[in-house]
Amino acid sequence: MNKLLITACAAALMLPASASAMDMHKDKTKTESSAAVSSEAGIYLAKTSLxxxxxxxxxxxxxxxxxxxxxxxxxxxxxxxxxxxxxxxxxxxxxxxxxxxxxxxxxxxxxxxxxxxxxxxxxxxxxxxSAVEYETTQMNDYSLVSEIIGSKVDLVDGADEDDDAVINDIILSEAGTVEHLIVQESALGSIGAGTKYAVPYSKLTVAQGDGGLVLDMTEEQLEASPVFKASWREQAGADIKKTWEKTKDGASDLKDDVENEIDD
CATH class of the missing domain: 2.30.30.240 (PRC-barrel domain)
Incomplete structure (x- = not known):
């Protein structure tokens, strides 16, 4: 009977803390702007970025x-x-x-x-x-985001294939303006691996001749760009998970303390 009461107390302790974490996140996202938020750990995007x-x-x-x-x-x-x-x-x-x-x-x-x-x-x-039908008149003119995302781009410091990069995503502001390209080094970027960098869209150009994409940056400039860590959703999920883990640990410690008191 005592153990049932202890378990119920522990559960009651965990629920308010979890709800509190959600409320804290709700208040936080209300104050965020649409621009990328910088921190020592890198960049994550505010709620209104897409x-x-x-x-x-x-x-x-x-x-x-x-x-x-x-x-x-x-x-x-x-x-x-x-x-x-x-x-x-x-x-x-x-x-x-x-x-x-x-x-x-x-x-x-x-x-x-x-x-x-x-x-x-x-x-x-x-x-x-009844909306106007859409037909693609020229493929690979890189006006469609589907043509850009996943494409390999050349850097400007040589023809070495190891210097290639891959566009992982395009981040839009609430009004639809491109805030950043999310770029990863090497072919690993095509499978989502490697460090992600946030670079200006203005650095992207279409090469003359073969019509491929060129990123007007050297490898050193790319590596000096802000590191993209997470979206606001991933950041929120990580914060809530961290709070939940602390709450569970606290409840477990309380349960052990109460059981020890009863045994004594």
Whole structure:
């Protein structure tokens, strides 16, 4: 009987601490700006910054709250700002359907409690079907984020393949402007390995001739760039997990102390 009471006390101790951790995170994210936040450990992104890679494939919800399409791609203009969102509507199990385009600013992007992005537009399913159809007129002109993310880029300090880098992601501000390219050194970047660096979009150019991508940086300049550590969601998850581990340890210690007192 005593052990049941002890376990109940320990559980009661853990629950408020966990809720407190969520409240602390909620207060923290309210004060963050849309710009990248710097720290000695590197850079993580504020709540209003967006990962283009994460947005690809996300569902688009209409005025009735139903899913009416999904994001197929994002079109960037010459100034590095999201201009259009390319969507797919209809189809079965993600295949087929109509490919159309909407102004990027027509989207509203919010985050649920599990930190997943929720994309909505002020259109019905019939309305989105009437949007202008989108056709790619020139492949590999690097106006689509899907063409940029995952692409290998050459650095400017030589033709050595070891100096190649891979674009891991494109980070957008709330207004759709590219804040950073997330770049990893070497071919390991294609599988998500290696250090991630946050570099300006203005450093990216299309090479003359073969039309490949060039990052106007030396290897030394890339390695001197801010290290990208985590998104705000990953940071929040790590903070909550750390708090939860401390709470469990504290509850376990309390349980042991009470049992020792009872035995004595």
């Amino acid at each position: 990962s283009a890679k994460e947005l690809l494939g996300e569902g688009i919800y209409g005025v009735k709250g139903d899913r009416i399409a999904r994001i197929d791609d994002i079109v960037l203009d010459a100034n590095g700002k999201a201009d259009k969102v390319v969507f797919l509507s209809g189809g079965v199990f993600g295949f087929g359907g109509t490919r159309g385009a909407l102004d990027y600013k027509a989207m509203t992007i919010a985050y649920e409690n599990d930190y997943e992005p929720v994309v909505s537009v002020s259109l019905s399913e019939e309305g989105v079907k």
